[in-house]
Amino acid sequence: MTGALHSRRRLRLALLVAPATLWLVIFAIVPLGLLLVMSFWRTTIFGFSKELTLDNYRTAFSSWVYVSVLLDAIKVAAITTILTLVTTYPVAYAATRLRGRARSLFLLALFVPFWTSYVVRTFVWLPMLGRSGFINSLLMGLGIVGEPLDGLLYSQATVLIGLVYVYSLFMILPIYMSLDRIDPALLEAASDLGARPARQFFRVTLPLSKPGMVSGCIMVFLLAAGAFVTPQLLGGTSGIMFGNVIASQYLTTSDWAFGAALSIILIVTIFLCMALLGRGVRFEQVFVAGGH
Amino acid sequence: MDAPPAGEASVSIRGVSKAFGGARVLNAIDLDIRSGEFFSLLGPSGCGKTTLLRIIGGFESASDGAVLINGADVTDLPPYRRRTNMIFQHFALFPHLTVAQNIAFGLEMKRLDKRVVAEKVQAALDLVRLPDYGPRDVGKLSGGQKQRVAMARALINDPDVLLLDEPLGALDQRLREQMQEELRRLQRQTGKTFIFVTHDQSEAITMSDRIAVMSGGRLVQVGTPREVYEQPAERFVAEFLGSSNLIQGTVSAVTGGRAEVRVRDVAIEGVARAPLSPGDPVVIGVRFERVRLSAADATPAALTGAVTGCTYVGATTRYELDSPQLGRIVAETPSGDGPTFAIGDTCRIRWAAGDASILAA
Numbered sequence: 001m002t003g004a005l006h007s008r009r010r011l012r013l014a015l016l017v018a019p020a021t022l023w024l025v026i027f028a029i030v031p032l033g034l035l036l037v038m039s040f041w042r043t044t045i046f047g048f049s050k051e052l053t054l055d056n057y058r059t060a061f062s063s064w065v066y067v068s069v070l071l072d073a074i075k076v077a078a079i080t081t082i083l084t085l086v087t088t089y090p091v092a093y094a095a096t097r098l099r100g101r102a103r104s105l106f107l108l109a110l111f112v113p114f115w116t117s118y119v120v121r122t123f124v125w126l127p128m129l130g131r132s133g134f135i136n137s138l139l140m141g142l143g144i145v146g147e148p149l150d151g152l153l154y155s156q157a158t159v160l161i162g163l164v165y166v167y168s169l170f171m172i173l174p175i176y177m178s179l180d181r182i183d184p185a186l187l188e189a190a191s192d193l194g195a196r197p198a199r200q201f202f203r204v205t206l207p208l209s210k211p212g213m214v215s216g217c218i219m220v221f222l223l224a225a226g227a228f229v230t231p232q233l234l235g236g237t238s239g240i241m242f243g244n245v246i247a248s249q250y251l252t253t254s255d256w257a258f259g260a261a262l263s264i265i266l267i268v269t270i271f272l273c274m275a276l277l278g279r280g281v282r283f284e285q286v287f288v289a290g291g292h
Numbered sequence: 293m294d295a296p297p298a299g300e301a302s303v304s305i306r307g308v309s310k311a312f313g314g315a316r317v318l319n320a321i322d323l324d325i326r327s328g329e330f331f332s333l334l335g336p337s338g339c340g341k342t343t344l345l346r347i348i349g350g351f352e353s354a355s356d357g358a359v360l361i362n363g364a365d366v367t368d369l370p371p372y373r374r375r376t377n378m379i380f381q382h383f384a385l386f387p388h389l390t391v392a393q394n395i396a397f398g399l400e401m402k403r404l405d406k407r408v409v410a411e412k413v414q415a416a417l418d419l420v421r422l423p424d425y426g427p428r429d430v431g432k433l434s435g436g437q438k439q440r441v442a443m444a445r446a447l448i449n450d451p452d453v454l455l456l457d458e459p460l461g462a463l464d465q466r467l468r469e470q471m472q473e474e475l476r477r478l479q480r481q482t483g484k485t486f487i488f489v490t491h492d493q494s495e496a497i498t499m500s501d502r503i504a505v506m507s508g509g510r511l512v513q514v515g516t517p518r519e520v521y522e523q524p525a526e527r528f529v530a531e532f533l534g535s536s537n538l539i540q541g542t543v544s545a546v547t548g549g550r551a552e553v554r555v556r557d558v559a560i561e562g563v564a565r566a567p568l569s570p571g572d573p574v575v576i577g578v579r580f581e582r583v584r585l586s587a588a589d590a591t592p593a594a595l596t597g598a599v600t601g602c603t604y605v606g607a608t609t610r611y612e613l614d615s616p617q618l619g620r621i622v623a624e625t626p627s628g629d630g631p632t633f634a635i636g637d638t639c640r641i642r643w644a645a646g647d648a649s650i651l652a653a
Contacts, residue, residue: 188351189384191371193449194401203397207388 032267039261048257056261066245066262070269073242076156077225078273080163084171084220085213087164092175092212093205107176114169122230125162129153129234154236162234163224170223171216178212179205218274225270242266301360302327302485303348303453308357310343310509317343319509320357325453325487325502327362330479332488332496335506336532341489342457344506348487349378349455362452372401377446379459383438385430391441392417392426398449416444419478436467440474447482456488460495472499493533497521505529525565527651530577537583537621539576540653543568551650558595558617562648573653582647583623585611585639587631595641597621599633615641 040052060066095106113121128134129152136148152158182205190200228243235241246266249259303325310318318340325331333341346352348359350371358367366374377398385394392413399409417423420440425433433441439459446454456475460468476499479486490496496503497517504514505528513525524530527538541555551564553576562576588596597613604627611633613621621641633639 183382183384185380185382185384186386188371189378189380189386190397191351192349192376192378193398193445194372195397196372199401204386210388 035260035263038257039264041257041260043255043257056258057265059258060261060265066265069240069245070242070265073225073266074269074273076159076163076231076241077221077227080160080167080224081217081221083160084164084168085217088168088171088216089175089209089213091168092172092179095172095176096179110169110172118166119229119233121166122162122233125158125165125234126153129158129161153234155238156235159231159235159239159241162230163227166227166230167220167223170219174215174219175209175212178209182208217277221273222270225273226266300327300362301325302329302362303487304360304363305344305348306358306360308344308347308354308359310340310347310352311355317509318347318354321511323504323511323514325485327485328483329501330476330486330488330499332490332500332503333506334490334493334496334503334532335512336491339506340509341491341506345378345455345457345487345489348453349376350374351378375452377449377451377454379439379442379446379454379456381457381459382462383442383459385433385438385441385445387431389430390426391422391428391430391433394430394441395426395445395448397445412448413444416448419447419481420444420474435463436471439463439471443475443478447478447484451484453485453487456486458489458491460490460492468495475499497533505532507532523563523565524577524649524651527575527577527653530575530649530651535580535622535624536577537580537618539578539618539621541574541576543570543572543574543650545570550645553650556617556619558593560648561645562650563646564650566650566652568650568652575651575653577649577651578643578647580610580622580624581608582643583621584642585613585623585625585631585633586642588638588640591640596638597641599635599637599639602633602635611639613639613641 038048039056040054042049042051042053042055091110095103095110098106126133130136131148131150131153133152135152136145139145140148186204186208187200190204191197195203226243226246228241228247231239231241232244233239242262243266246259246262249255249262301324303323305321305323305325308318308321309316321340321344333344335341343352347354348361350366350369350373354367358365360366361375371378386397389397395413395416396409399412404412413426414423417426420443422437422440422444425437425441430438430441442459459475460471463471472495475486475488488496488499500517502514502516503520505512505520507528513520513529515523520529521533524533524536530536530538539555539560541553541560543551544554544559545552546564546568549564550561551568551574553560553562553574555576560576568574588594595615595617597615597618599611600614601610601612603610603612605624607627608624609627609632611623611625613623615621618641623641
């Protein structure tokens, strides 16, 4: 009797988690597993040789080229993350200071550019920063420079600007949400206890928005570390990132197995970075609403 | 009457008004709160008591008027420049800080020496009887413990005035009673002026030195608990504090502080709580527990009533009566002694003339 009840409850639980499990299997575990297996294969002119071998990894680490591009990608991703955090925090904060309609309009304005494709959002920087682009026209019109600046496009800085712009929403949203959750009474309490507005911010608002900042940083870091479209479009030859190297294994040289190995290396590296950064941050605090 | 504790005015409110948009929330409030007294702002929700408290604390600005604390005008000062501290309704403890860090917050803002802060925090923890709770996470405290931490966090700053915004509202009944005693103890021990906002009349009566009863954005009556309970100045006070019979009538004569009121065919005497003149429509307020019942006798012109309902409340028994002279009357008598009546019995109804308050209708 109780056994039957027990098994029925178990069955119901199993049915409840089934869709999520299925999703995980189809979209995360199977592709990742396939990638992992493929990284130990070898690409031949007849397709794959399915003997397991460490050749791909040996190639990746035998030359300094791949490692240095990988380190570069991590560096660019880290700088992008910091720049995004610093530039979007005030925006998210401003949003929480608005009320009613003004806030809705502000948030809408933030979202609208993200309704277009990632590629389009990257492309807008070409007419902005190009030789005869908006910035150059403005500078020349104001007489600040005599002839157009060339360095605006196709440099590391351009790649950073592009990446910060393209991923900013992934930072703004979690920060906005965690700022919005802060009970206004806490700021009143801080003021009551003698904290001027600046100290209220640094002692209450900032620490309480940490979960949002951490979750935004993780998102942007992940996305930026693997980016390849933005670096290619805005960075030209100087914008080669690890993502581009991987992409070319699939798109140009058709060495899928080697591409898979490089992907695995990137994933492991990102994971290690996050584990290093994420010490002291509890994940449930970051991903679960109302974490504090 | 209980004499209110002597003391200088600690907080003076001079003609304070507040309007939100077009709505007037406070209407020209004048009030002096004495140093070292436990003062309650009592009224139903929406009466403006919390707004008044928040104006004293600096969280709202008055549309008009001035607030003085210890004689100094603080009307335009932000909270962080006032020597007041607030206990918030849900305590507003900082969730990212430990109990000790929460309590130390105010001293930290004053950039006090770390060793001094640690000592004072321990003293504050001892004061609220949580000596070992310093390193704990505030999220894991019970409601009563949070309350104590909030008290410690406020009192450690040695404020001139402590403001309490319905701090017991979030607690269950038993804990509420414990914390009422605790608050009284802390007030006596520290000698601070406490301004306590509540909508609970029994809480205000048992805890306060003085009470200001508020309604619709104005002060209706200010006095000791005994004064506001026994000598209600207005019908609202008689209804809001305790339970009163309200008998409608018309003033027939006024002599000194007394008035005679004609109710149907009888004349009833009582204490005039407002300036009255003959012909004024009034209500006579008589508290349930001040109505005395006895077996009907042959006294001429006695007030009588037939028992229509009887509820045993424990310490008291509540009788509902239908009186040919007065209409519906409720009497609450001690259960232990005195005569008991059954439904259908006819009783004689009496009260002392001093227990009848003649109030403007």
